[in-house]
Amino acid sequence: MQALQKLMTLTAVAGLVLFACASDTSANMTLVQANIAFDQSIDLHKNSDITFGGFQARPNDKVSMGADGNMKLSGSGEILKPFGSPSVITLGDARNHMLNFIPGNYTPGSGITSLKAHCTVKGTNQDCASVPLFGTKQSTVLVGMDMTIGDGMLSLDGAAAPSFDMSVIYQ
Amino acid sequence: MNRIIGIKLAMAIIALAVLLLPAAPAQAACSxxxxxxxxxxxxxxxxxxxxxxxxxxxxxxxxxxxxxxxxxxxxxxxxxxxxxxxxxxxxxxxxxxxxxxxxxxxxxxxxxxxxxxxxxxxxxxxxxxxxxxxxxxxxxxxxxxxxxxxxxxxxxxxxxxxxxxxxxxxxxxxxxxxxVPLTLTKTSDIDFGTVSANNASTYRISTAGTTSVVSGTGQFFSGTPTASSITVAGSTTDTITIQATGYTANNGVTPSNATCSYNGAASQACSSAITGAAPGAGKTLLVGVDVATDGTQAINTSAAPTFTINVNYQ
Incomplete structure (x- = not known):
């Protein structure tokens, strides 16, 4: 009986050895993983655009309005109404995320030669255009801006208002 | 005396006969x-x-x-x-x-x-x-x-x-x-970064790591998109074939349409085999792909669909 078992074992081993034939080609493969994560989009709603207060500007004057609506003028012009209205944007639920606020696509016009936006998330004192902020369940973003008056006359009617984009992205 | 003459005569006749016989052909050897x-x-x-x-x-x-x-x-x-x-x-x-x-x-x-x-x-x-x-x-x-x-x-x-x-x-x-045998050393997997949850869309990452939305309303939110990079080494003389196979979905995300850029060549579809130069000490293979999300992906989840890159000698 043992001899028979031994014979069967040897036969099986011989079969395995015979089965170990050379492959036709040398195939090499590697598994590629395509990682992708999912999150909610940032719900963003613009409630109002920026409205400056009254001022009388001279060419090359620089007019600034903070996110709090306070206006400043550098140059020879004069501020007539020191408060304006910052743009108000509400953000949806962005908890557990760091948010980057990126102004861009500045489009001068109507005698405005340069623009620079700055913003604050209500309840914080940080300039969100410079520092990432933690998202909350709901946030209100106030956006102000600096602008430089050009050499020519300000066009009041029929001209496209200067504009820019404010992007909010997950860090 | 007559006997001697007779013998000489017989010898002469025999000699003459031998001379007059036709020459037999020489026997050729087996070859x-x-x-x-x-x-x-x-x-x-x-x-x-x-x-x-x-x-x-x-x-x-x-x-x-x-x-x-x-x-x-x-x-x-x-x-x-x-x-x-x-x-x-x-x-x-x-x-x-x-x-x-x-x-x-x-x-x-x-x-x-x-x-x-x-x-x-x-x-x-x-x-x-x-x-x-x-x-x-x-x-x-x-x-x-x-x-x-x-x-x-x-x-x-x-x-x-x-x-x-x-x-x-x-x-x-x-x-x-x-x-020498072919060896594949994967330096990096593909990373799409973060895209829209609960949204059925198809996203693409090129071999250069550039992302785009092929279809749907999904968006890319964050992360650093990365194409896969694989170093292929082997023969200095024999050319190779490259093919992506075995697309496997994960968490409702299905990969397809892999693209390959081998040794700096232009990106091309590699779901069917493409050819490349002998890899020698090592040449870089960059791989991009499309992934289709079925819209069931919840917020703060992820998926890791896979596929196989096969490299063979021609």
Missing amino acids: LSISQTTPLNWSTWQKPSGSVTADITTADALSGTGTHLYGTAAHGVFSITSNPQCSGTITITVADNGGATGVTLSNFHLVYNGSSVANGTSGLTLPGSSGKQLLVGATATYDNTVSTSTESPTLKITVLESGHSVSTSPSETASISFD
Whole structure:
């Protein structure tokens, strides 16, 4: 009986050895993983655009309005109404995320030669255009801006208002 | 005295008779010849770290403990002829005849005149002047002393005719080549970064790592998109094929349409095999892909669909 078992074992081993034939080609493969994560989009709603207060500007004057609506003028012009209205944007639920606020696509016009936006998330004192902020369940973003008056006359009617984009992205 | 004259006369008659007899034709010798039609060729095998074998049958089936890399192997084909002066039968014996460093030949498989015969078989039919075909396969045993090039082992085919014990033993040259195996080293997987949850869309990442939305309203939110990078190394002479297969979905995300950029070439679809230069010490393969989300992906979840990049010698 043992001899028979031994014979069967040897036969099986011989079969395995015979089965170990050379492959036709040398195939090499590697598994590629395509990682992708999912999150909610940032719900963003613009409630109002920026409205400056009254001022009388001279060419090359620089007019600034903070996110709090306070206006400043550098140059020879004069501020007539020191408060304006910052743009108000509400953000949806962005908890557990760091948010980057990126102004861009500045489009001068109507005698405005340069623009620079700055913003604050209500309840914080940080300039969100410079520092990432933690998202909350709901946030209100106030956006102000600096602008430089050009050499020519300000066009009041029929001209496209200067504009820019404010992007909010997950860090 | 008369007797002496008689004897001389008889001798003269005999001599005259011998001179007048027509000359008999000289008996031609039995002659055998062997000519090679197709050399025995194992094609290209992986240079081993120890002693291994490569066997080819007369039907071109490959086996052995070595690893076949690429190329088309072929059994040897020889034509044996004999002239009409040969008689009896023949014996065919094939033996290793040296000639290649690190390679020896043994276990010859012979098919003579359409029938399989053992090495050294006697009593085989004379090939005649029209000749008969001899097919030869064999086992090549080789070790790590072989060079990564073509070796030319030789075999001696001895044909012995029984009628006159005439034989011929030419040395025939075979060939077997050696090369290094292909290796793939993945430097990075693909990373799409973060996209819209609960949104059925198709996203694409190029071999340059640039993302785009192919269809749907999904968006890219964050992260640093990365294409996969794989270093391919191997032969300095043999070209390769690259193909993406085995697309496997995960968490409702299905990959498809892989693109490949090998050795700096333009990106191209590689779900069907594409070709590339011999990789040598290492060339970079960049891989992009599309992924389709079915819209069931919840916030703060992720998916890792996969596919396989296959690289073969041509």
